[in-house]
Amino acid sequence: MRIVFAGSPAAAVPSLEALSRRHEVALVVTRAASPQGRKRVLTPTPVAAAAERLGLPVLEANRLDAAATEAITAVGASLGVVVAYGGLVREPLLSTPEHGWINLHFSLLPAYRGAAPVQRALVAGEHDTGVSVFRLVPELDAGPIVRMVASSVPPLATAGDLLAELAASGAGVLVDAVDAIADGSATFEEQTGEPSFAPKLELADGRLRLAEPAAVVLDRFRGVTPEPGAHVLLGGERVKVLALSRSAADPLPAGTARLVGKDAVLGTGTGALALGEVQPAGKQAMRAADWLRGRGGEVVLDA
Template sequence: MRIVFAGSPAAAVPSLEALHERHEIAAVITRAASPQGRKRVLTPTPVAAAAEALGLPIIEANRLDAETTARITALEPELAVVVAYGGLVREPLLSAPPHGWINLHFSLLPDYRGAAPVQRALIDGRRVTGVSVFRLVPELDAGPVVRMREAEIPEGATAGALLAQLAELGAHELVAAVDAIADGTAVFEEQTGAPSLAPKLTLDDGALDLSQTAPALLARFRGVTPEPGAHAMVDGERVKLHALARSGAEPLAPGEAVIAGRAAIVGTGSAPLELLEVQPAGRRPMAGADWLRGRGGTAHFDLPTDGRRVAGEAGVSRRDTE
């Protein structure tokens, strides 16, 4: 089939490469290059880099406005495919390709409709997730599904690692969906069940409330790693938490951090955790034990003072109705 592909992050690259092997990619739509890293170097998206390596035409656009719509329509694609592009597809572009638009989504729809399905599933302590390929409709992630596949969540997986795994799995399912559409055997089925939402994460979602239980904290840590990143406050300053692990040390008061043997241990609402790697404000990442030794061997993380708890306890399904 003649396809227009829209995607931006690394998670979309396996799908682009897999489709390129079997179908004609008329153009790749991706977000414009943006400043990245501490030196703010203007950097193309991972999809743009992959498309260039494959010799594919690239359309950089942060919005599918009238100009971009005209450029896509002029290509006369039979089908359009979206994988984490980062922009909305509206009419008349939505109906322009004869076979419409299909989307690879990293959840088992209707669970976790929205921008952060992998992250929210981990925060909620889910053990199983998956991928869905569905037809785009005006309502968010609500179209009929043509392919769906479950996947177990590996123990300890972060959002970054799980998304990379689902990107490979999803590429396989996406190719199968396009093949079925091409030969006329595709069957689309309406989604069933109550939907849940997975809104984009903010910096506040990375805040760890150390009065929560260790399982809830680890679930949130995995869900916000690598982006937006986990952090907690010490004396009013943000300390980034790059690596956490379970600990068999003696219990501590929530938020209290000490050196136990050679490890940095912090108390939670249940069992303590080990601070493997931290990054204090304005400094480079370092071992948690080195950071604590530099503070005289102890620290106390700030706790909420108003009784507020961070949403998304592990093992509790998130059902946003916003």
């Protein structure tokens, strides 16, 4: 099929690569290059970089306005494919390709409609997840489904780990859906069940509430890692938490971080967690044990 592909982050790259091997990608639409890193270097999206490597034409657009719509329509694609583009496809563009637009979404719809399905699922402590390929409609992530594949959440996976895994497996599911649309065998079924929603996470969502049970604290850490990043507060200042895991240490009062032997242990509402790596405000990342050693072996965080 002749396809327009819209995507931006690294999670969309496996799908673009897989589709380009089997179908004609006439145009890649991605968000504009943006300043990245401490030096604010203007950097193209991972999808833009992949498209250049694959020799595919690129349209940079932060929203699909009239100019973008005209450029996309001009390529005469028969199908639009979206994977984490970061903008909405509205009419008249929604109806422009002969076969409309499909979207690869990283949840089992109608669960976790929205921008952060993987992150929100982990924060909620879900054990099952998957990918869905559905037809875009005006309502958010509500269109009929052509493919859905379930999978288990690895016990210690962060959002970054799980998203990379689903991006890789989802690329194959997406290609299978496009193949079925191309040969006329695709069937779409309306979503069933009560929807839940997964809005984008904000910086405040990364705060670990240490009065909560250890399992809840760890689920939030996994869900907000690497973005927007987990943190605790010490005297009102953010301390980034870069590594956190289960611990067999004796419980500590909630919010107490203590050096126990050579290990940094963090107290929660029920049980302790192993604090592996932190980054205090204005400093480099360091082992949590070294951080505590420099502060007398114990700190009491804002619970």
